[in-house]
Amino acid sequence: MTAQQKFWWVMGGVLALLLLASTIGWWLGRRAAPDRREVIDNLNARIRAWWWMTALLCACFVLGRVATLVFFALASFFALREFATLTPTRRGDHLPLVLCFYLAIPLQYWLIGIDWYGLFAICIPVYGFLLLPAITALGGDTENFLERTTKIQWGLMLTVYCVSYAPAVLLLHIPGYQGQSLLLMLYLLLVVQISDVLQYVFGKLFGQHKLAPQVSPSKTVEGLLGGGLSAIAIGACLWWITPFTFWGSAGMSLVIVLAGFLGGLALSAVKRSIGAKDWGSMIEGHGGILDRLDSVTFAAPIFFHIVRYAYM
Amino acid sequence: MITAHVLVGLVRLLVGAHARWIGCEPSPAQRIYFANHASHLDTLALWSALPPRLRARTRPVAARDYWGHGGIRGFIADHGFRAVYIERDRSRCEGDPLQPLRDALDAGESLIIFPEGTRSQQPLPQPFKAGLFHLARDYPQAELVPVYLDSLHRSMPKGSLLPVPLTCVVRFGQAMRLQANEDKDEFLKRAHAAVVALA
Numbered sequence: 001m002t003a004q005q006k007f008w009w010v011m012g013g014v015l016a017l018l019l020l021a022s023t024i025g026w027w028l029g030r031r032a033a034p035d036r037r038e039v040i041d042n043l044n045a046r047i048r049a050w051w052w053m054t055a056l057l058c059a060c061f062v063l064g065r066v067a068t069l070v071f072f073a074l075a076s077f078f079a080l081r082e083f084a085t086l087t088p089t090r091r092g093d094h095l096p097l098v099l100c101f102y103l104a105i106p107l108q109y110w111l112i113g114i115d116w117y118g119l120f121a122i123c124i125p126v127y128g129f130l131l132l133p134a135i136t137a138l139g140g141d142t143e144n145f146l147e148r149t150t151k152i153q154w155g156l157m158l159t160v161y162c163v164s165y166a167p168a169v170l171l172l173h174i175p176g177y178q179g180q181s182l183l184l185m186l187y188l189l190l191v192v193q194i195s196d197v198l199q200y201v202f203g204k205l206f207g208q209h210k211l212a213p214q215v216s217p218s219k220t221v222e223g224l225l226g227g228g229l230s231a232i233a234i235g236a237c238l239w240w241i242t243p244f245t246f247w248g249s250a251g252m253s254l255v256i257v258l259a260g261f262l263g264g265l266a267l268s269a270v271k272r273s274i275g276a277k278d279w280g281s282m283i284e285g286h287g288g289i290l291d292r293l294d295s296v297t298f299a300a301p302i303f304f305h306i307v308r309y310a311y312m
Numbered sequence: 313m314i315t316a317h318v319l320v321g322l323v324r325l326l327v328g329a330h331a332r333w334i335g336c337e338p339s340p341a342q343r344i345y346f347a348n349h350a351s352h353l354d355t356l357a358l359w360s361a362l363p364p365r366l367r368a369r370t371r372p373v374a375a376r377d378y379w380g381h382g383g384i385r386g387f388i389a390d391h392g393f394r395a396v397y398i399e400r401d402r403s404r405c406e407g408d409p410l411q412p413l414r415d416a417l418d419a420g421e422s423l424i425i426f427p428e429g430t431r432s433q434q435p436l437p438q439p440f441k442a443g444l445f446h447l448a449r450d451y452p453q454a455e456l457v458p459v460y461l462d463s464l465h466r467s468m469p470k471g472s473l474l475p476v477p478l479t480c481v482v483r484f485g486q487a488m489r490l491q492a493n494e495d496k497d498e499f500l501k502r503a504h505a506a507v508v509a510l511a
Binding site (some may be wrong): 077080081082084085089091094097098101102280 | 328433463466469472474476477478479
């Protein structure tokens, strides 16, 4: 099978899942009691948003590499916008923030585009993280200096550096897997998002024991185990679109699920500490774009570096 | 027309500027929207937040010394949001500085004004100048709608060239009118409080 055919087979499966979800949502909506209305409406809004996100992913695949990079650059842009909106900043943070938005984002994705792995991997963590606090210091405002620079750095790290690792799988030239790296990105995103969805579903159906009630009241032990194991099973069964064996793919899915879970947890804690429930309101039913990308921010870089170490 | 579309798209991309109609609904009635003023983006953000059919009938009042000197800003002000220019420097202005505003209101259009007269560096507005009172007295049929723009003082503070993209929410409050035997100071205080209440 060619990469094209593999992609559309997987998309066929996703489409079938979405149709099933929409049907269930429609059926639940018809027989919902008034007091459950809100939960069902939110569920249906989520499903609708999934249709849109799947369509965008298909558009990336059809339009190719540049479109994919532009799409993820925009995702980083909106995610950083959400992060910066919720983070209190002072006048002295203006220039560093301008540089994050207008320099760091284009530069990071351009480096993927020209296939310069070496600089892609260190540009933000070395040059960015040293330059930004220096610029803030030159501004002369030392009030809460450490907190302010930390927040900007974390925002840049999560929303730009970590998110860019998803399309960065284009940089992986795995022997025997040339020209198919977009499939690897699809695999990563599918396993992360399916794990999120199944953890939510298992949690809603069987959730008894809260995992971290202070941080994220919706996360349960049952959700993590049920959803995580199912996602690993699905990921393993997708081995034929990856360069991995069946068990290799199961191992990779385990890594993705665990990293994604930790990402969701850590970003929930960040949200709590700045006093917000959702990152924004950009995606109906889901909250902001960071609410959808939180697991990706942890899963993508770890997946990338393990694949790079083990398969290249 | 195309300029207006491009401008609104750009504003959405940078600062969102989505409207929350808290105290009133969008309406084609003649209105004077008055808001806090913290950055040069305010004019564009409030104007973009309006539904398209109201946007076409609403003109922001813009300082001639900033928007009125041609170039890219002048192009945006003339062809984008159709500014009504106001002269802030009294010495360069003959007659009533509010006359261009009166002309627009007489033509049945709605206005966007920033009664502080200048940008403040704070999230909360400074005291209002008298212009709003004079318009409220002379155009009793116009609804006065308080508006609060959040986060723009951080997006584009005084002295900065590029805006930092931060999501701005534009909150519209309850429409008000000048009350019988309400004097200038009372009215301006009440209008000021109406904006602060939305913060």
